[in-house]
Each structure stands twice: as structure tokens, then as C-alpha cells.
Amino acid sequence: MKHDDADLNDAMLRDLAQRLGTRAAEQLDVDRTTEAVLRRLRAPSRGAARWPIGIAPAWLRTAAVAVALVGAGLAVRSDVLRRPRGVAVVEPPTGELNDLSPDQLRAVLEVVEQPAGESATVSTQDTGLEDLSAPQLRALLASLEG
Amino acid sequence: MCPAEPLAAVPSDAALIAAWQGGDQQAAAQLVRRHAQALARFLAGAGAPEADLDDVVQEAFVRAFRALAKFRGQCQFRTWLFTIGGNVLKDARRRAQRVRVVPLGEELRARDGDPYERAVAGEAEQRLEEGLGRLPRLQREVFLLRAQQGLEYEEIAVALGTTPGAARVHYHHAVKRLKEFMQ
Numbered sequence: 001m002k003h004d005d006a007d008l009n010d011a012m013l014r015d016l017a018q019r020l021g022t023r024a025a026e027q028l029d030v031d032r033t034t035e036a037v038l039r040r041l042r043a044p045s046r047g048a049a050r051w052p053i054g055i056a057p058a059w060l061r062t063a064a065v066a067v068a069l070v071g072a073g074l075a076v077r078s079d080v081l082r083r084p085r086g087v088a089v090v091e092p093p094t095g096e097l098n099d100l101s102p103d104q105l106r107a108v109l110e111v112v113e114q115p116a117g118e119s120a121t122v123s124t125q126d127t128g129l130e131d132l133s134a135p136q137l138r139a140l141l142a143s144l145e146g
Numbered sequence: 147m148c149p150a151e152p153l154a155a156v157p158s159d160a161a162l163i164a165a166w167q168g169g170d171q172q173a174a175a176q177l178v179r180r181h182a183q184a185l186a187r188f189l190a191g192a193g194a195p196e197a198d199l200d201d202v203v204q205e206a207f208v209r210a211f212r213a214l215a216k217f218r219g220q221c222q223f224r225t226w227l228f229t230i231g232g233n234v235l236k237d238a239r240r241r242a243q244r245v246r247v248v249p250l251g252e253e254l255r256a257r258d259g260d261p262y263e264r265a266v267a268g269e270a271e272q273r274l275e276e277g278l279g280r281l282p283r284l285q286r287e288v289f290l291l292r293a294q295q296g297l298e299y300e301e302i303a304v305a306l307g308t309t310p311g312a313a314r315v316h317y318h319h320a321v322k323r324l325k326e327f328m329q
Binding site for chain 2 (some may be wrong): 010014015016017018019020021022024025026027029030031032033034036037041042051073124
């Protein structure tokens with residue numbers, strides 16, 4: 001080992017340092033230590049069973065996030081499904097107007113005459129009906145009742 | 147004249163590492179026997195309590211063998227082992243800070259040897275231990291690797307992930323502070 005001038009001035013300190021730990025190291029039972037190390041190397045790693053939260057493997061953290069997201073999604077979905085439905089839906093006939101019976105037409109007329117904002121709704125599937133005004137529908141009904 | 151008996155070949159660390167990686171447990175045993183005392187001396191110098199020295203040495207070897215795939219031979223195996231030992235010691239200290247430990251009184255500590263010699267030789271050594279305990283970790287490890295283990299700055303720098311110039315500076319700072327403390 002080469003020493004520069006500064007090192008040579010510190011010979012006493014180096015000598016002390018070289019003695020440091022000697023007694024403790026001599027008391028080490030090397031054979032026992034060797035056996036213990038080999039025993040631990042043969043045993044399966046205990047790390048897998050003892051992950052503190054902060055150092056859990058990345059895949060485990062990812063899985064935890066995925067589970068949390070799925071759970072949140074299910075909660076939102078079930079909430080939506082359980083929402084009370086106070087809105088009455090009238091399914092108007094979807095065929096040609098001429099195919100409707102008088103009762104069916106009357107039901108349609110009642111719906112059309114309701115002011116906007118009331119709970120009844122009309123499906124947009126019945127194309128053509130929404131274009132008629134109330135008097136037109138009434139006239140149509142009268143002609144059908146004939 | 148009889149031909150000289152060939153010397154029994156002493157396998158290098160690299161050969162033993164390769165053998166261990168190939169499943170030879172005796173290779174691991176040889177590595178432990180070869181380096182355990184030097185590691186213990188380094189760790190004791192770095193402040194490992196005598197009572198825990200065996201545990202810290204074991205843990206350092208176990209971690210080293212499990213991380214051998216990362217060892218590329220950039221420095222000596224022993225030097226690399228010392229740095230792992232330093233990490234183990236740091237973790238042990240962190241755990242010890244969470245657990246309140248009541249230290250034994252001086253008179254209750256087990257000590258061997260002649261009391262007078264121990265008193266004379268031990269006093270300066272004890273001051274050095276105390277001084278080392280006050281140094282930042284990097285300065286302490288550089289000092290021990292250089293002064294206790296006799297390593298070159300280049301080797302120390304590789305092991306500690308720094309430059310030889312920085313290692314030299316750390317060493318001189320450590321020496322200065324230790325001298326100030328011990329005077």
C-alpha cells in the first residue's frame with residue numbers, strides 16, 4: 001500500500017485503526033457462522049412472507065390498485081342500478097299510425113297533451129307522432145272513431 | 147532430486163463464486179471462512195456491537211450471496227462484501243433506534259486479557275471507536291477501508307460509488323476530525 005506524506009504523518013492513527021475490531025473478530029466463531037449462513041441460504045427466502053407495506057413488490061402494489069379500482073367500479077355501478085325510478089315511461093306504439101286501435105291512440109294523445117316537465121316521457125322511436133300537434137291528433141282520432 | 151510437490155491450488159474468489167452459482171455449497175462455505183474475520187473486523191471498527199457482530203456478519207453474507215448476480219467483479223469480492231456489511235449495519239442501527247435498548251454498564255461488559263494491558267491499549271482504541279462513531283458514514287467507511295484494510299483509493303472509490311479523488315478527500319477529512327477528537 002502506498003502512502004503519501006499526509007498518510008505518513010498519521011501512522012499512529014493507522015496503527016490504531018489496524019488493531020480496531022481485532023479482538024471482536026477473533027471471538028467470532030467462523031465455523032458456526034459458516035454453518036448458519038449455509039443454513040439460511042438453503043432455507044426459502046423469508047422476504048416473501050414479510051413485506052412491509054412500503055417495500056411490497058411492484059406487482060403486488062399494482063394488483064392492489066387494480067382490486068381497488070374494480071371495487072370502486074362495482075360500487076358505482078350498483079349505486080346506479082339501485083337509483084329509484086320515479087319517472088313513468090310510456091311506450092307508445094311503434095307501428096304505423098293507421099295500425100293503432102282507438103284506445104292506443106287515446107293513450108298517445110293524453111301523453112302529447114301533458115305539459116313539458118311532467119313525468120311522462122315519450123320514446124323517440126315513434127317517429128312521425130311527435131310532429132303532430134294536439135289538434136291534429138284529436139282530428140285524427142275523431143276520424144278513426146268515425 | 148525429487149520433483150517438488152505441486153502446491154495445492156487455492157481457488158480464487160471468482161472461481162468460488164462461479165462454483166457457488168453452479169450449485170456448489172462448499173464454495174459458499176469457503177468464501178465465508180475466507181472473509182468472515184476481515185468482515186467482522188471491519189464491522190466492529192464501524193461500530194457493530196460485539197453482541198450483534200455474528201448476526202451482522204451472517205446477514206451480510208446472506209445478502210451478498212443472494213445479490214451475487216449483481217456483482218460484476220468491479221472491485222474485490224471482499225471490498226464489495228464490506229459495503230454490503232455497511233448497509234446491514236446501517237439497517238441494524240435504524241431498527242435499534244426504534245427499540246429502546248438499555249446498555250450494559252462498563253463493568254458488566256465481557257472483556258478478555260490482562261486488565262493493565264487492556265487499559266493502556268484499549269483507551270486509545272476506545273477513543274478512536276468513539277471518534278469513528280461521530281463521523282459521517284462515508285468518511286468512516288473510507289477511513290476504515292484505507293487505514294484498517296489497506297485498500298487503495300481506486301478500489302475504495304469503486305466499492306463506494308465515488309471517485310478516487312473524493313475518496314482521498316473523505317479520508318483526509320476523517321483523519322483530521324479523528325485527530326481533533328482524540329487530542
